[in-house]
Amino acid sequence: MTRVLHLSDTHVSRTGPDEDGVDGVAALRQLLYDVRHVPALDLVVVSGDIADDGSREGCEVVRSLVGAFAAERGIPHIYSTGNHDRREGFAAALSHGHLGPDGSPIGRRADIDRVIAGVSEVNGLRVITLDSLVPGKTQGVLGRDQLEWLAAELATPAPAGSIVVLHHPPIFVDAIPYLESVVLQEPSALGDVLARTDVRAVLCGHLHHQLSGMLRDKPVWVTPGIVTRIDLTAPSTLARGVLGAGASVVDLSGSPLFYTLHARDPRANTEVYTYNPLTGEGL
């Protein structure tokens, strides 16, 4: 098991575009076409905000496009919830998020009330999805029951180690004042569970821009968004969203390597919105 295509934040709605009018379906199609030359993929993961409006229909469109890409390669496709998702719509379209090459569920769902966490094994690599969704909130939280389940799963090492997929990053950039309030709250609780286990990487989305850091002894990778990219050249108090889908390849053949792929979209970098996330004020 060596190579993972990591996607996130497709934000497809029941009618197609997201709340900013951006066509996530077209962005996802373009990106999947442009990454077609990545060799020897073993797995696709999508780390949340599948549906912009939380709808089953939005999740089904993403499942169909990513599923076709995965089926062509004979590899599983695995999804976690994000803050835009709703658990009912997610589960109706994607079960517990772990789907085999033919689209049928693989692995098992955590037996935790109202939480869609799951685990499966792909060529010896254990893939664990966590559910950091808090309905109606932008930030993420992992409850004690989910952390206890995670610790129990990780108590036994997997043949090729593990990756953990969750929407909200347990890291943030200090210099960007709005970030701490929107990422995973109490990240040290997750760090305590993961420390000294066989987890090789923590894969996240949510920020719509790539970012790497460490959570205790574990590398954390945040992949850019499909629907929009957050442009960090904006003043640090502002979030500027621009067009331009991105994805990552996570290479686990040795020490984890993470690299970014950008869709070949001539409209890339066109501004979609700029606003102050702390006040909600637009520009």
Ligand SMILES: [Fe+2]
């Ligand atoms: Fe998002």
